[in-house]
Amino acid sequence: MAKRSGQLKLNAFHYVSGHHAAAWRRPEASADDRIEDYVAFARLAEEGRFDAVFLADSVDVRLLHPEGAARKAHTGATLFEPLTLLSALSAHTSRIGLIGTASTSFSDPYNLARQFLSLDHLSGGRGGWNLVTSNDPEAALNFGHARPVPHAERYARAEEFVDVVLGLWDSFEDGAFRRDRDSGVYFDLDKLHVLDHQGAHFRVKGPLNAPRSPQGRPVVVQAGSSEPGKELAARTAEVIFTAQQTLAEAQAFYADVKGRLGKYGRAPDELKILPGAFIVTGATESEAREKFDELQSLVHPDVGLELLRVQLGIDLRGYDPDGPIPDLPDTAGGKGRQALVAALARRENLSIRELYLRIAGARGHWQLVGTGAQIADQLEERFVEYGADGFNVMAPVIPGGLRDVIDHVLPELRRRGPFRTEYEGRTLRENLGLKRPENRFAARAAVAAE
């Protein structure tokens, strides 16, 4: 296969004070409760011409159990709610995309469809929904469940949920609103469509009380790496955020998912694969290495074990921290992520301590430490060798780590060609190179009229 040309896509993944578990202990890190800091991050990412700000989410207080760990917790005990935060950020930015995470397990499809479409209108067509099914066991207890929802059940619900949302987003056709003052006709009833969904999990009549957005509808992003996750993405996602460490793993995932699109009548470029890339950089290699080592030295052991509990779904307190990782039980947690972290431990024969230090920054994602040129080499290789369409950039400390990427890595990528110097379009779809989707009801009417 020939090496590819073209341009890669970059999201700026915001996470409280930074992605490294000890980021908040650095004096220059953002606070997690000051809206001004989020505004500064979004503006910085827009200055760097990133495609989008990307916000993760959880619907519980992370790191609550075991209780001892909470006292020494990294940030993430509280998280700004993504839809409200991104709506505020839409007013402080003008070109960058705004992608927020929301769970199909703990949301209602009518409300979620409406809020993301509203964000898309508020931002002039820059909204995106990162669909997750929530593998976090504590979250279920906040939504009426007595225990975590099993993986298969979460995905069955998600399959139906996304269909309802996509259907509701097409409730009005483009141009439905005539607002004819003279005749008093406000909208064309022929361009209003009732979904009337009746399924195993949801009964939703519709229509949604919101018009289509400038980009048609929000971009659908997903993050599942499990088998049902990949299948759902192949059918319905437009962007995948995934965790891939080696080039070989990335290429295998890329080929696997792109290969599934055809059976859903989709072309490979209708889905962009953007693995996470945790990047520590500086003017020299030793400067980058020192920044990273300083952060690693600030990881409290309680926090390290708690990270493993969240990522692996098991409590490793009581084991020898310098001994091997024990065999992992099958759990209802996120199988994709858990398997990736376990594979990392086995491949490199890591101790418990070495493993928690390996995920303290990247949390299972690809970790890059070096100069701008060294990092650009690796990103470019993964792009041209069909391991990724771009990356979800995870800065170790926010905002300084993102500034480092802008100052050191992006100029290298621009010099070589594969990253933009200016936005191509006004909407997130235009910048990502995704087509504006046709309204499903209008498309059907066009076929019927042939």
Next chain:
Amino acid sequence: MAKRSGQLKLNAFHYVSGHHAAAWRRPEASADDRIEDYVAFARLAEEGRFDAVFLADSVDVRLLHPEGAARKAHTGATLFEPLTLLSALSAHTSRIGLIGTASTSFSDPYNLARQFLSLDHLSGGRGGWNLVTSNDPEAALNFGHARPVPHAERYARAEEFVDVVLGLWDSFEDGAFRRDRDSGVYFDLDKLHVLDHQGAHFRVKGPLNAPRSPQGRPVVVQAGSSEPGKELAARTAEVIFTAQQTLAEAQAFYADVKGRLGKYGRAPDELKILPGAFIVTGATESEAREKFDELQSLVHPDVGLELLRVQLGIDLRGYDPDGPIPDLPDTAGGKGRQALVAALARRENLSIRELYLRIAGARGHWQLVGTGAQIADQLEERFVEYGADGFNVMAPVIPGGLRDVIDHVLPELRRRGPFRTEYEGRTLRENLGLKRPENRFAARAAVAAE
């Protein structure tokens, strides 16, 4: 009882192109899909020193049935989602409160608590939640129900819902976050509280993953006029938005609700009663009258009958429009509002046509047409005679009608004393004269320590 002194409170109630059903047919009216128009309204209201922007809501396409009416519908087929819209408006304003409507029947308490608390943080303590139970029959069909939810069931759920939300808002005590970089202690576990709610409608463990806001928590607003609605408000509301037409009705409602506070251990001034006031004003009485007559002439009969269907819950097509209103059946709809509209029809012996023209502007609320001095007389009377603590101002056309109130009515009120020239505080509570509530868990701990 002595006439009261002090100052009245004013909210600026935004509704698409204006509150009059024909507002959108005026060329100067705001469009319902342009964020710029919402921003202009919020800034205008802040310039007028209104306490808050108030947004109503519905979770369906209003006026969909009977289908014929949709073609001639007034605006309101689509509505910006309040939480996302207000979050964006928080970035464009700095002092005015931001009150949004959300339904206890069709929302989840964890998500709702989190989004309103996020709005409260984003705005620096200016958020408010207008709790409704949704009397709109079509809405239920968008949330898994086969038919409208009966009134009593909606209120039973609302009682439990608000308790969960208030409990979640106190998950962290003020000052819980130490963020001590040296020791690595992020927050005090002692200041984190698990709600562990187990009730008939909800099981919510908590805690909520958001700290308390600058004003402690969002202001709770309610609008119920029925018996369970008044009781819920007396127990939990801090502002009531109500519809009262005559001074006598307003005084009776005011005395009734304020009289219920004592049994919940609350003082009368812990709840502000702000009836709707639909105000058409101008430099002269004839100018105000002409503005109103022009709007009335633009009400299409299909729209008039549809308004009666929404307000009364019955379809009056087929009846003689110049004949009397027939007897009204008991329905699951909003009994409070329906009873008010029916009482208006009977009191003034109105025909069907006269009734729909009477509610085409104010939708059952108090309707005032006149000069600034004439309107200030009436507002002041209702305030000093204990009929209201202030008003939710409904402009006929947006934004011009609000500009008229600022130019003609507010200078009269300021001259007489009962309205501010500058904001008293930084938060919505400070401006409304409401105390910052203590955290329930901190309060209990303080009692236990005595």
